[in-house]
Amino acid sequence: MSEDIREQLSAFMDGELGREERAFLMRRLDHDATMRGTWSRYHLIRDVLGQRGGSRPLDLSAGVMAAIEQDALATPLRREPAWRPWAGFAVAASVALLALTVLTPRIDAPLPAGAETVAVRAAPGVDVPRPIVPAIGAGGAGVQPVSAERSVTLSADPRVLRADELMLLRHGQLAQPGWIVGGDEHVYGWQAPQAEPAAQTTAYPPR
Amino acid sequence: MSGLRLLLAWLVLWPAAASAVEWKQWAARMDAAQRSLNYDATVLIDAGGDPELIELSQRIGPSGPEQQAIALNGSPRRWVRTASGLSLLAPDGQRSLAAGVASEVGLDTGRVAEAYAAQLEGRDRIAGREAVRLSLLPRFADRYALRLWLDLATGLPLRSERIAADGQVLERRLITRLSVHGFAGGRPAAAGDAAAARAWPGITLPAGFRVVDADLAVPGLAEGRQWILSDGVVWVSIYRLPVAAGDDGGAAWRRGALAHEVLQLGGHRFHVYGDAPPATLTQLVEATAAIEPATLPAH
The missing domain is CATH 2.50.20.10 (Lipoprotein localisation LolA/LolB/LppX)
Structure with a gap:
């Protein structure tokens, strides 16, 4: 979709199109699913972000669309050689063999000091959601993502929390979930503003 | 008629x-x-x-x-x-x-x-x-x-x-x-008014607020104690720390509806977090600061 059309959609939303342009754009919307999708996204973005007092509306869609188009230009379509599927299979088989013969640890080998490994769990049944983690209390082994069950190596001891982090996390844990989307987890979406990290702690990468 | x-x-x-x-x-x-x-x-x-x-x-x-x-x-x-x-x-x-x-x-x-x-x-x-x-x-x-x-x-x-x-x-x-x-078989919640039924003599809280939990120990926070208050929608955590113990709890801030206030009353520093205007958080701290833990009812 051209930049002109996107600008027309934007102008249409702002009520800045003339009668003829409006009619033409509506006819195009009738027959263009991509354009209807863009139209819906514009409304969603405006609804979610544009109505906050004192904030600048963000046009996320334009950036995303530009990136997609740039990517498409950078990688022109090529005819795939006939041997390509077999090459992929051969690479996959080699990697699997390597993993089995070289990377598989001995069962009786001790864990390296200072680390614990979360066991790989069986993939959950199609209609049977599983708990995220069996236990996380004293010496808890950590967690695994729900969407991608995989092994995770975590530090043996939890990092020492600064007082402000600890208080905020406990507030998120103890306060009753309920009245907002996702429970009462204010800590989910962000990290508390903080001064210079204490010497004994490790700061997360800057945002 | x-x-x-x-x-x-x-x-x-x-x-x-x-x-x-x-x-x-x-x-x-x-x-x-x-x-x-x-x-x-x-x-x-x-x-x-x-x-x-x-x-x-x-x-x-x-x-x-x-x-x-x-x-x-x-x-x-x-x-x-x-x-x-x-x-x-x-x-x-x-x-x-x-x-x-x-x-x-x-x-x-x-x-x-x-x-x-x-x-x-x-x-x-x-x-x-x-x-x-x-x-x-x-x-x-x-x-x-x-x-x-x-x-x-x-x-x-x-x-x-x-x-x-x-x-x-x-x-x-x-x-x-x-x-x-x-849906799964979630455990039934405790009676909703269990906390409200507790008696907290001598406390004047903003209307609708109740003390849900009081004087909780905070693992990892030496001598820190936590209080939880709620009006059913807003949940507030108040942390009381001894001033002498030092304090890296940070300064006050607000983001969205969540605010963090810091107060020093008597020999304690209070950090309070909640989805309420900062003035309300301050009011809640002042109300609970007057409570002597020894007078709290057991629960």
């Missing part, structure tokens, strides 16, 4: 009574969904500044709901909340654990009605799902309003807005994608 008056009174009062029953039923459905629904959702959090996008999963485990949140933008982070604690996990394998037991006090709509006028505002559509709008308008100027969009099929909140007295939306949360995996 008196029969006619009775009929007229019934006709006038019945819609209000029916509406009250209806919003309480929706609130109870919401509570049940949050305690016993398995789901995966993409949630947009707009609390001022850059919007945050998280992948949220809830599964009902043997000890209640467990949640995992993965930050999709900003620095890579993951949180896991279970009945025994809340963990923050960094991509390098480092983990931080805030041990604590989640409050099991159930929803008390009677207590909510003390401080808020609740009303259903019709239907809407969020993330492709039919939703019912529920508004909670504060009866007092010292707290925020809350608007909720509840999923018609499950009762789960699909969108929420905290709104200041001047109409400004302080915090908006919106589910943009939801996959429901069905």
Whole structure:
């Protein structure tokens, strides 16, 4: 979709199109699913972000669309050689063999000091959601993502929390979930503003 | 004649009574969904500044709901909340654990009605799902309003807005994608009014607020004690630390509806967190600071 059309959609939303342009754009919307999708996204973005007092509306869609188009230009379509599927299979088989013969640890080998490994769990049944983690209390082994069950190596001891982090996390844990989307987890979406990290702690990468 | 008056009174009062029953039923459905629904959702959090996008999963485990949140933008982070604690996990394998037991006090709509006028505002559509709008308008100027969009099929909140007295939306949360995996047998919550029934003599709190938990030990925070207060919608944590012990709890801040205030009273420093205007948080600290732990009733 051209930049002109996107600008027309934007102008249409702002009520800045003339009668003829409006009619033409509506006819195009009738027959263009991509354009209807863009139209819906514009409304969603405006609804979610544009109505906050004192904030600048963000046009996320334009950036995303530009990136997609740039990517498409950078990688022109090529005819795939006939041997390509077999090459992929051969690479996959080699990697699997390597993993089995070289990377598989001995069962009786001790864990390296200072680390614990979360066991790989069986993939959950199609209609049977599983708990995220069996236990996380004293010496808890950590967690695994729900969407991608995989092994995770975590530090043996939890990092020492600064007082402000600890208080905020406990507030998120103890306060009753309920009245907002996702429970009462204010800590989910962000990290508390903080001064210079204490010497004994490790700061997360800057945002 | 008196029969006619009775009929007229019934006709006038019945819609209000029916509406009250209806919003309480929706609130109870919401509570049940949050305690016993398995789901995966993409949630947009707009609390001022850059919007945050998280992948949220809830599964009902043997000890209640467990949640995992993965930050999709900003620095890579993951949180896991279970009945025994809340963990923050960094991509390098480092983990931080805030041990604590989640409050099991159930929803008390009677207590909510003390401080808020609740009303259903019709239907809407969020993330492709039919939703019912529920508004909670504060009866007092010292707290925020809350608007909720509840999923018609499950009762789960699909969108929420905290709104200041001047109409400004302080915090908006919106589910943009939801996959429901069905209800599980969640543990029933404790009676909603159990906390409210406790006697707390000598405390004058802002209207509607109750002490939910008092004088809790805080593992990892030497000599720190925690108090939890709520009016049924707002939840406030007050931490009391001895001044002499030093303090790296940081300065006051506010983001969206959540505020952090710091006060020094007597020989203690207080840090308070909650979804209320800073002045209300200060008022709550001043009220609870007067309590001598030795006088607290056992629970």
